[in-house]
Amino acid sequence: MIKNGPFIPGASPATWLGVMGGGQLGRMFAHAAQAMGFKVAVLEPAADCPASHAADHFLCADYVDAAALADMGQQCVAVTTEFENVPADSMTRLAQDAFVAPSAACVAIAQDRMAEKRFFTGCADASGVLPAPHHLIRSSADIETVPDHLLPGLLKTVRLGYDGKGQARVASHADLQAAFDSMQGAECVLEKMLPLACEVSVLVARGADGNASVYPIAENIHRNGILHTTTVPALHASADAAARAQAAALVFVDRLDYVGVLCIEFFILADGSLVVNEMAPRPHNSGHYTIDACVTSQFAQQVRAMARLPLGDVRQHSPAVMLNLLGDLWFAGDGADAAPAEPAWEKILALPGACLHLYGKEQARRGRKMGHVTFVAPTLDAARASLIAACAVLGLAP
Ligand code: ADP
Ligand code: MG
Helix, strand or coil, rough: CCCCCCCCCCCCCCEEEEEEEECHHHHHHHHHHHCCCEEEEEECCCCCCHHHHHCCEEEEECCCHHHHHHHHHHHCCCCECCCCCHHHHHHHHHCCCCCCCCCCHHHHHHHHHHHHHHHHHHHHHHHHCCCEEEEEECCCHHHHHHHHHHHCEEEECCCCCCCCEEEEEEEHHHHHHHHHHHHHCCCEEEEEECCCEEEEEEEEEEECCEEEEEEEEEEEEEECCCCEEEEEECCCCHHHHHHHHHHHHHHHHHCCCCCEEEEEEEEEEECCCEEEEEEECCHHHHHHHHHEEECCCCHHHHHHCCCCCCCCCCEEEECCEEEEEEEHHHEECCCCCCCECCCCHHHCCCCCCCEEEECCCCCCCCCCCEEEEECCCCCCHHHHHHHHHHHHCCCCCC
């Protein structure tokens, strides 16, 4: 029986919240939930994952393990997910016993680039934004019907892509055929390559009561398909583009009847127009700055939404720049035989406004997200000065 009304933290016996997935997002979610007095169960197949060290109860099991899902549903009043590729069927199963937010239906849309684009297109009447021009490619026959104006473009797998994985740049129909062949039969979508002036993301949260609140827009720089820095307030987005992105985000959560935190990525083009790229049905890497720079972090907001408590104040109290810390920093040099070396955290922590977050991953690998550091300061210039100094310490181009 799923109880109506809010789930009260700090109760005795304890109120449990569950999270599907044990990565860094699950770990930071657990920290936020525990700070509010909840207990947290984590379900994840990988032992020793980042969230396992924070969880009050760690269910080390496959995401579709019937016994583990039953345990999770029995123990927890509400369950969420920290990654979009959680099997939607597992979320449906959990919904028999617990309040599941976001719903399996919302997660399923975000798992499928075509469903996502159809959803965005269907909202355009109210949101005023469209996705990039695109063409579904399920077979070689679909390649023949690709109009020339979509090239050059980016071929993306419809499912399971992240951090630029499952993508290929293509300039011609021949490239497209070769790229499609390399995707091993996976359904793909070709997107026209757009002239990006900048990339921004909008975090929005919606409660079970339908109230929603939207964070300031964040400007993101990616390197090799992976988020490198997030700057808030955004430096290169006009106030008008920011307001349009925020308004569109509110349309999306309402149309989805969404409960929880949702992150939407947008492109701003050279002519100032806005294009919606994709959405993540969860807290997002580009929202990590909220931990140190906003009254309510994205993780605390997720806790409030899934516990049907009032949403928190999204006000940003300090300008902030977030730098992702990838596994490459744990090696002395770029070569394949580079020796392992721990970065000089004492030098990073000596910088003004430094808030260091490490995810407790034992093994560093190149491109693996090991942590992040957010610099907060009274002015964005001061936060950026710390970022530039940190990059010098870490041997990164800022
Ligand atoms: P992922 O799921 O890997 O984050 P995205 O669709 O966000 O996939 O693409 C990764 C990055 O590739 C984007 O952040 C952007 O820099 C670039 N990109 C994606 N689509 C386009 C496009 N249509 N035109 C230009 N650049 C794009
Ligand atoms: Mg993306």
